[in-house]
Amino acid sequence: MAEEKTVAQKLFGAEDSSAAALNKDKLNKHAALAIRIFHTPVLTLKEMMFPAISDFANRFIGAVNSYQTMYLVMVLRVDMFYVMAIRTLISIWDVLNDPLMGIVYDRTRTRWGKARPYLMGTPIPYYVSIAAVYLSAIFFNNANTADPRKVIYLFVVFFLQETFATIYNLPKGNLAILMTPHPNDRIVMGLIKGYADLIGGQIMYATFNPFMDLADRGLIKIPLSYYFAFMAMVACVIAIAGNMGLAVGTRERVILPQKPVMFTKSMFYILKNKYSLRQFIAGMCVSWFSKGGYDWDVVRQRDLFGDTLSTLACETPRTTGIFLSVTLVPLILRVFGANKRNGQIFLFFLDSVRATLQWLVCGHYIKPDFKGKNHLMFCIWWAFFMFINGMDNSSCDVIGGELGREIADYTEYMTGERPDGTQGILTGFISRLSAPLNAAFTIVVFKWTGYNPSLGYGFFRQQNVTTYKRLFFLETASGILPGIAGIIPWFFYDLVGEKREQMYVALNERRALLAKEPPAELEMIEEAMAKGEE
Numbered sequence: 001m002a003e004e005k006t007v008a009q010k011l012f013g014a015e016d017s018s019a020a021a022l023n024k025d026k027l028n029k030h031a032a033l034a035i036r037i038f039h040t041p042v043l044t045l046k047e048m049m050f051p052a053i054s055d056f057a058n059r060f061i062g063a064v065n066s067y068q069t070m071y072l073v074m075v076l077r078v079d080m081f082y083v084m085a086i087r088t089l090i091s092i093w094d095v096l097n098d099p100l101m102g103i104v105y106d107r108t109r110t111r112w113g114k115a116r117p118y119l120m121g122t123p124i125p126y127y128v129s130i131a132a133v134y135l136s137a138i139f140f141n142n143a144n145t146a147d148p149r150k151v152i153y154l155f156v157v158f159f160l161q162e163t164f165a166t167i168y169n170l171p172k173g174n175l176a177i178l179m180t181p182h183p184n185d186r187i188v189m190g191l192i193k194g195y196a197d198l199i200g201g202q203i204m205y206a207t208f209n210p211f212m213d214l215a216d217r218g219l220i221k222i223p224l225s226y227y228f229a230f231m232a233m234v235a236c237v238i239a240i241a242g243n244m245g246l247a248v249g250t251r252e253r254v255i256l257p258q259k260p261v262m263f264t265k266s267m268f269y270i271l272k273n274k275y276s277l278r279q280f281i282a283g284m285c286v287s288w289f290s291k292g293g294y295d296w297d298v299v300r301q302r303d304l305f306g307d308t309l310s311t312l313a314c315e316t317p318r319t320t321g322i323f324l325s326v327t328l329v330p331l332i333l334r335v336f337g338a339n340k341r342n343g344q345i346f347l348f349f350l351d352s353v354r355a356t357l358q359w360l361v362c363g364h365y366i367k368p369d370f371k372g373k374n375h376l377m378f379c380i381w382w383a384f385f386m387f388i389n390g391m392d393n394s395s396c397d398v399i400g401g402e403l404g405r406e407i408a409d410y411t412e413y414m415t416g417e418r419p420d421g422t423q424g425i426l427t428g429f430i431s432r433l434s435a436p437l438n439a440a441f442t443i444v445v446f447k448w449t450g451y452n453p454s455l456g457y458g459f460f461r462q463q464n465v466t467t468y469k470r471l472f473f474l475e476t477a478s479g480i481l482p483g484i485a486g487i488i489p490w491f492f493y494d495l496v497g498e499k500r501e502q503m504y505v506a507l508n509e510r511r512a513l514l515a516k517e518p519p520a521e522l523e524m525i526e527e528a529m530a531k532g533e534e
Contacts, residue, residue: 011262011264011265012264012265012268012271013265014269014272014414014415014416015257015261015415015416015417016416017257017416017510018412018413018414018415018416018417018510019412019413019416019503019506019507019509019510020413020414020506021416022506022510022513026513027506027509027510027513028509029509029513031505031509033508033509033512034505034506034507034508034509034511034512035505035508037181037182037508037511037512038181038182038183038501038504038505038508039182040182041180041182041184041185041188042180042182042185042253043179043180043182043185043188043189046249047179047249047250047251048188048189048192049192050245050246050249050250051175051176051179051189051192051193051246051250052189052192052193052195052196053196053242053245053246054172054239054242054243054245054246055193055196055197055200056196056197056199056200056238056242057200057235057238057239057240057241057242057243058197058200058239058242058243059196059197059198059199059200059201060200060201060203060204060234060235060238060239061127061130061232061235061236061239062200062201063200063201063202063203063204063205063235064134064204064228064231064232064235065130066204066297067204067208067228067298068133069083070298070453071133071134071137071228072154073453074224074453074456075137075224075225075228076136076137076140076150076154076225077142077143077144077145078145078147078150078151078154079145079146080443080446080453081443082145082146082151082154083154084439084442084443085439086151086154086155086158087158087439088436088439089155090155090158090159090162091436091439093159093162093163094162094166097162097163097166098166101166101167101170101421102170102421102422102423103263103421103422104421105118105170105171105420105421106260106263106266106417106418106419106420106421106422107260109256109258109260112252113178113251113252114171114174114178114252114256115171115172115174115175115178115252116171116175116247116250116252117171117247118167118168118170118171118172119168119171119172119175119243119244119246119247120244120247120248122164122167122168123168123239123240123243123244124240125160125164126161126164126165126167126168127236127239127240128236129157129160129161129164130161130232130236131229131232131233131236132157133154133157133158133161133232134228134229134231134232134233135229135232136150136153136154136157137225137228137229138225138226138229139153140153141225168243170420170421172243172246174408174420174421175246175250175252176189176190176405177254177405177408177409177418177420178252178253178254179250179251179252179253179254180253180254181253181254181504181507181508181511183402183405183406183504186401186402186405187329187333187398187402190397190398190401190402191326191329191394191398194326194393194394194397194398195323195326198319198322198323202319204231204235205315207231208298208301209301209302209307209308209311209312210308211224211227212302212457213307213308216458254418254511255511255512255514255515256418256514257416257417257514260417261416261417261419263422265417266415266417266419266422266423267419267422269411269414269415269417269419269422269423270411270423272411272414272415273407273410273411273414273415273423274492275407275410275489275492275493275495276407276410276411276423278488278489278492279407279486279489281489282485282486282488282489283486285485286482286485286486287434287437287438288434288437288438288441289438289441289479289482290438290439290441290442290445291445291474291478291479292442292445292446292448292449292474296471296474296475297475298457299451299457299471300471300472300475301315302457302458302459303457303458303459303460303461303462303468304366304378304459304460304468304472305379306375306459307459310379313379313383314379314382314383314386315383315386316383317383317384317386317387317390318383318386318387318389318390319390320387320390321386321387321388321389321390321391321393322390322391322393322394323390324390324391325390325391325392325393325394325395326394328391328392328394328395329394329395329398332347332395332399333398333399337497338496338497338500338501339496339497340399340402340403340406340496341403341490341491341493341494341496343395343399344396344399344400344403344487344490345487345490345491347392347395347396347399348483348487350392351389351392351396352480352483352484354385354388354389355389355476355477355479355480356477356480357385358381358382358385358386358476358477359472359473359476359477361381361385362378362381362382362385362472362476363469363472363473363476365377365378365381366378366465366468366469366472367465368465370460370465370468371460403490403493406495406500408420409503409504409507410495410503411423412507413503413506413507416510445474448470449467449470449471449474450462450464450466450467450470451467451471
């Protein structure tokens with residue numbers, strides 16, 4: 001006789017049909033199919049290209065957004081205090097709308113899948129709201145940093161952007177997991193997406209410095225506001241087309257239960273995922289951290305590198321390293337095998353050593369007489385260290401991305417559900433709650449550097465060695481300590497080797513069972529017909 005469940009087990013316990021709880025005899029009914037699923041790629045090259053196009057477009061607009069604070073402060077001319085205040089208020093709204101979207105997303109079941117329906121319409125309002133940010137300086141062309149019209153306009157636009165970002169980003173981030181149950185499929189797709197991501201980002205970075213050089217020399221008279229408006233419009237048009245193409249050109253192959261569990265249960269599934277819970281705690285410990293909320297990469301390119309040619313010489317080695325890094329992925333995977341945990345820890349250790357040496361060696365040459373030999377040596381060493389940084393890029397992306405997907409798969413294995421949206425509420429909740437602290441810390445860090453944005457960008461324009469040394473610290477080594485907190489959970493990640501394979505086989509057996517079992521209503525009809533015949 002089955003043991004009666006307590007109220008707590010009924011509300012918060014895992015499903016009886018989870019792969020970890022199902023009777024082995026029942027699971028073994030589809031063992032051969034499950035093993036074949038684990039070892040057989042299913043994605044076509046065409047299907048892998050659609051996510052790549054989407055990532056290209058998203059990275060393009062992401063590169064534009066990397067200059068956003070500079071745009072708001074220097075081009076639109078809004079005081080930094082108001083920028084941080086708006087972002088804090090929007091983060092509070094994010095706390096409220098994230099749970100709603102998480103619940104709705106987890107309960108979505110359609111003939112087109114769970115994630116794809118959201119990608120057919122939401123990219124349009126989402127990217128239009130992004131473009132509206134970069135059109136604002138054309139609408140409000142004045143030097144009043146406290147203009148209430150600017151502040152209200154930005155608040156409304158960011159409010160709309162955050163609302164549609166929640167509806168769009170959650171399904172977009174989970175689509176790869178639903179497209180294929182095969183881990184190597186996801187790894188190959190991740191590599192292709194990585195290249196598309198890199199190319200999309202380089203478009204903005206490759207045009208910004210030449211534009212600034214030509215403007216500084218008076219060779220072009222186009223206002224910076226028009227440059228940002230044009231780049232944002234182009235990026236958003238490509239992003240809308242790319243993401244809607246992703247929705248139309250892909251399939252969701254992972255079989256999910258047709259009836260999702262109640263919200264009160266899925267909300268607590270993170271407690272059954274020891275890996276996700278550890279990452280949640282680590283994230284909580286470093287959610288306060290910020291590099292100052294300003295575009296320090298722009299400062300580096302304009303103030304420390306100088307003109308376009310110097311920037312190109314300094315940045316090209318890293319770009320080259322990223323393109324070459326794909327050749328190291330098979331080697332890293334071969335060395336560490338299925339133990340991606342150790343691979344992730346090893347790569348983080350290498351990158352921390354690189355960042356520390358880069359800070360010490362390059363920072364040594366930031367002196368009052370920065371021009372000439374000191375500047376040359378700074379650029380040479382920077383290029384060398386950034387080439388090393390680029391060489392581990394693909395390996396970090398592939399291993400880190402797949403570890404995250406394995407954690408999501410582990411949740412389904414343990415609980416019988418994929419509460420990607422609901423679980424995202426908990427993992428993202430702490431960063432939303434700490435947004436005011438993060439904003440305050442941003443202002444403190446910004447002031448700590450002593451950087452004066454009113455002076456504009458130009459080679460060593462601040463004329464302050466301490467300012468540039470502090471900025472260089474933010475750029476290179478400041479992320480090591482928060483990174484250590486983020487990497488600690490991987491030391492306790494033991495889902496490796498045979499244990500990992502057994503989990504995936506059992507998970508695929510359950511998915512095959514779900515696909516082949518008749519609906520409950522059909523079983524009831526067949527049972528009633530059988531009784532009538534008797």
